[in-house]
Amino acid sequence: MIELTSNALPMHAHDPLAGIQAAADRVAAALRPGAASASSDVLERALAALSSELVLADRALALDPEGRRAARETAHAQLGRLLAVSPLLARAITKPRGYAGDHAMIDMLYRGERAPDGAALALDEVVLKLATVVAVVRRKEYAVEWLADRLRTPGVHVVDLACGPCRVEREVLERGVTARLVGIDSDPEALAYARGVLGPHAGAVELVNDNAVRIARSATPTPALAGARLVLSLGLFDYLPDTIAIRVLRALRRDMDPRGEVLIGNFAAGSPDRAFMDWALDWPLIYRTEREVRALLVAAGFPAGGISVEQEALDGLVLMATARCA
Ligand SMILES: C[S@@+](CC[C@H](N)C(=O)[O-])C[C@H]1O[C@@H](n2cnc3c(N)ncnc32)[C@H](O)[C@@H]1O
Numbered sequence: 001m002i003e004l005t006s007n008a009l010p011m012h013a014h015d016p017l018a019g020i021q022a023a024a025d026r027v028a029a030a031l032r033p034g035a036a037s038a039s040s041d042v043l044e045r046a047l048a049a050l051s052s053e054l055v056l057a058d059r060a061l062a063l064d065p066e067g068r069r070a071a072r073e074t075a076h077a078q079l080g081r082l083l084a085v086s087p088l089l090a091r092a093i094t095k096p097r098g099y100a101g102d103h104a105m106i107d108m109l110y111r112g113e114r115a116p117d118g119a120a121l122a123l124d125e126v127v128l129k130l131a132t133v134v135a136v137v138r139r140k141e142y143a144v145e146w147l148a149d150r151l152r153t154p155g156v157h158v159v160d161l162a163c164g165p166c167r168v169e170r171e172v173l174e175r176g177v178t179a180r181l182v183g184i185d186s187d188p189e190a191l192a193y194a195r196g197v198l199g200p201h202a203g204a205v206e207l208v209n210d211n212a213v214r215i216a217r218s219a220t221p222t223p224a225l226a227g228a229r230l231v232l233s234l235g236l237f238d239y240l241p242d243t244i245a246i247r248v249l250r251a252l253r254r255d256m257d258p259r260g261e262v263l264i265g266n267f268a269a270g271s272p273d274r275a276f277m278d279w280a281l282d283w284p285l286i287y288r289t290e291r292e293v294r295a296l297l298v299a300a301g302f303p304a305g306g307i308s309v310e311q312e313a314l315d316g317l318v319l320m321a322t323a324r325c326a
Contacts, residue, residue, distance in 0.1 A: 016057030020075050020279075023050035028082055031119040044126045050079075054275035072279050079280040086123040087115055092281045100283035101235060103164035103190035107197065109136050110167050132273040135317040136235075139265050142312040142320050143232055144171045146263050150230055154178040157257070159228045161212055161248075162186070162236035166194035166205060173201040182224050186211040212236060215255075216247035225255035234265040238285040242296060249300030258326045262302075266293050268311065268319045290319055297323045 027050055029035060030043040054075070061068035084090040088108050092100040114124040127133060147158065147168065156179045160168060163183030172181070183205050185191050191207045198205055208224045212233075215222050225231065231252050237245050252262055269287045277283045288296075290309045298304050306324030311317070 016053070016060045017071055017074065019053040020050070020057055020079075023053040024079060024082055026050070031082070031085060031123065033119065035119070040122075043122050044129075047126055050280070051273065051276040054279045058275040058279065075279050076282050080282070083123065083280060086120045086127060088113060088124050088127055089281065092283055095282075097187060097189065099239075100281060101239075103185070103187065103193050106136065106235060107165040107167065107193070109133050110140060110165070130273055130276075131317055132267075132271060132277060135267075135312055138316065139234055139312040139318045139320070140168055140171075142310075142318075143168045143234055143263060143265070146320075146322070147172050147230065147232065148175055148177060150261070151177045151179050155180060156230060157228045158182065158230045158232070159184060159225055161215075161231060161233040161252070163194060163207075164190050164235065165197045166207075167197060168232070168234075169194075169205050170198055170201060173198075173204055181205045182208060182228070184208045184210050184212075184215075184224055212240075212248050213244060215251050216244060218251065221255040222251070225252065228256045229260045230263070231256060231260065232263040232265075237264050237266045237296075238287070241286065242292075245296050246299045249297060249302070253301050253325050256325055260325045262321075262323050262325070264293070264297075264321045264323070265312070266319050266321070268317055271317050288319065293319050293321045297321060 023046070026046040027043070030046045057071060057075070058068070061071055080093045084093045091102075091105045091108065096102070109128070112128055114128070115121045150156065151158070151172070158179050159182045160166070161184050163169070163185050166183050169181050169183060181204060183191070183194060185194070185207070186209070188209050191209055194205075194207060195202050206224070210222065210224065215225070240248065249262070249264075256262075266288050267285050269289045271287055274287060277285065293309060294304070294307055297307050302323040302325065306326070307321060309319050309321045312320055
């Protein structure tokens with residue numbers, strides 16, 4: 001796994017944008033058609049240097065939000081054009097569903113989708129090794145294990161809130177599990193896509209078009225959630241500010257079986273790729289500490305003693321919080 005960071009001394013610490021420009025030029029040279037380096041670790045190192053420059057710029061402008069916003073926009077316009085040669089990154093950069101991490105983008109990562117050849121392939125190979133991308137795939141694997149462990153008795157009611165492509169459900173069903181599986185997503189296109197992913201298992205998952213924010217605001221229980229024993233949600237809470245996140249959690253706890261449990265994934269503070277995600281791909285997330293994730297759950301009424309927080313892997317980047325409703 002590579003991390004797009006390095007401890008190298010900043011060459012352009014005095015001028016963050018000049019540093020980013022020099023690093024972007026290096027990436028562009030490595031991506032040039034016919035560049036001998038296109039398939040080598042020269043590209044990997046050029047991207048690592050770019051990521052380091054973005055970290056430095058982000059830090060240098062931390063106390064100047066307006067300057068940071070302007071610099072980030074300038075950098076993103078330039079880097080977006082450069083990196084969109086990869087269909088994988090192009091989806092994150094062009095945001096056809098309005099934001100970067102949509103169902104199809106996430107599924108491209110799950111499937112390890114690569115361009116057929118050339119500079120785009122070389123770039124995809126590096127991107128698929130990014131710590132963040134590896135963490136997204138492992139987060140899904142963690143969720144599959146978490147569910148499989150708890151679905152030893154048939155018929156358990158499970159809800160996946162913001163289910164996206166339903167890869168989790170597909171993999172759980174491939175293990176022969178029988179449960180009442182419900183996938184909720186706000187994007188009808190995601191649900192249509194999920195039907196395709198589920199293929200022969202499509203009849204085993206109820207797909208419901210609903211919005212977590214609507215659920216949070218609703219005074220009455222949501223039928224799809226009513227009495228659910230297990231609720232999982234990956235790739236949603238990293239987008240929700242605290243006030244909304246707490247309201248969503250409170251609604252889950254209200255609607256679920258009191259003996260139930262939730263599993264919430266949230267990218268952890270301190271990710272080495274944060275500046276690259278934010279500045280280069282315009283993919284900002286809300287990164288949280290373990291203490292912050294626990295505080296959300298407690299504020300929503302989950303008892304502190306029933307919360308455990310792990311990472312998706314030993315060297316992981318995502319906090320996976322399991323909480324008992326009572
Ligand atoms: C990053 S994907 C994660 C998909 C899936 N949970 C996974 O990890 O494979 C985010 C999904 O959340 C859905 N989504 C975003 N905001 C939502 C909301 N407010 N309510 C329900 N779904 C939402 C999107 O449509 C998208 O399919």
